[in-house]
Amino acid sequence: MPNQEYSAKNIKSKKDTSVVHERHLVLKEKYLEDSTSGWITDSAEVIGINLHDPFRTSVSINNKMKVPFKIGVHNAVGGDHDFPNPGDLLCASLASCFESTIRLISNKLGIELIETKINATAQVDVRGTLMFDKSVPVEFQSMHIDALIIAKNTTEKLLHQLIEGAKRSCIVYQTIKKGTPITLKSDVKTKNNKL
Template sequence: MFVANESSIVERQQSLGRHYREAPGDAWITDHARALPDSHNDAIHGVVEPANNDGGFQPYGIHRAVGGDHDAPNPGDLLCSALAACLHSTLRLVAERLEITLIDSEVTATASADVRGALMVDMTVPVGFQRMHCDVRLEVPAETDQKTMKALMVGAEGCCVVFQTLKGGTKVTTDWRIDQL
């Protein structure tokens, strides 16, 4: 059971809000992760190292629909994980700010893609996920009013960085460094 704790996150966010109003440049953050081969002889497995993970690696594999074994989370699973984690944590933060008690909560994210474009089978099929969906389940006290719940839903979706990034799209750039040995 998650119960709002007014002295923790609300105070932290209010303090950060005051600071960012005075120093907007400090509000810029950069997250990162890097992916490496698990074995140089295996093209369908690797490891990803998220930032601030103290050197821990998360294995990943490739989906069977594009030739992998799907015996480990694939990049689409990791994308869904990022969306689910971001929306879930955001809804909990917004609930705390709105003083809504969440008895229980769960977010499931799914993504669907036609992989023919990725496999160059049909170049008219776009490469990428064509649909993503979040299923949010909440348990709240019976006396929680609908206006407050609507504020929670709008606030959670509106403040979720990953949700808004995916929904609106973002510019992605690539730098290639090639060492020829």
């Protein structure tokens, strides 16, 4: 049943064959010994280049790996949408986190995945960000996930429990659903040209 509550009692791990379970045992011991070691920081950084171009930039994903990723501005707010926009990246984060969570849980349960397809979409009324209508909030008004999971040697009931487990355990899903406070520290300077 799709609405059945996910819990560890409902689903039993295939401990003897799960690489995820083996790694989680090591992590559990580590985090029980030192709870502060369970805290991680994910990161991304934009260093403005070609500042004359208001429609394109690049973000470095992960401050250690610094994987470059080109970003564009959606044509709905005046850009060319020739590269993924920040909303696309938000959807990519949600879809990739949700699919990764399904893979981890499936491995622990011994579910053999044949196919997965996670499509995340986000809807926004851009009149708010453009300040054309002050009554429109500046935020995505809704997000949606379409999840296709095909597996063998399992039941539909277990696959529905897998989806519920992914909803409960997916960090990006839970963050977006509940909302997280954002702090901001700014350092602004002006440079005046002397004539």
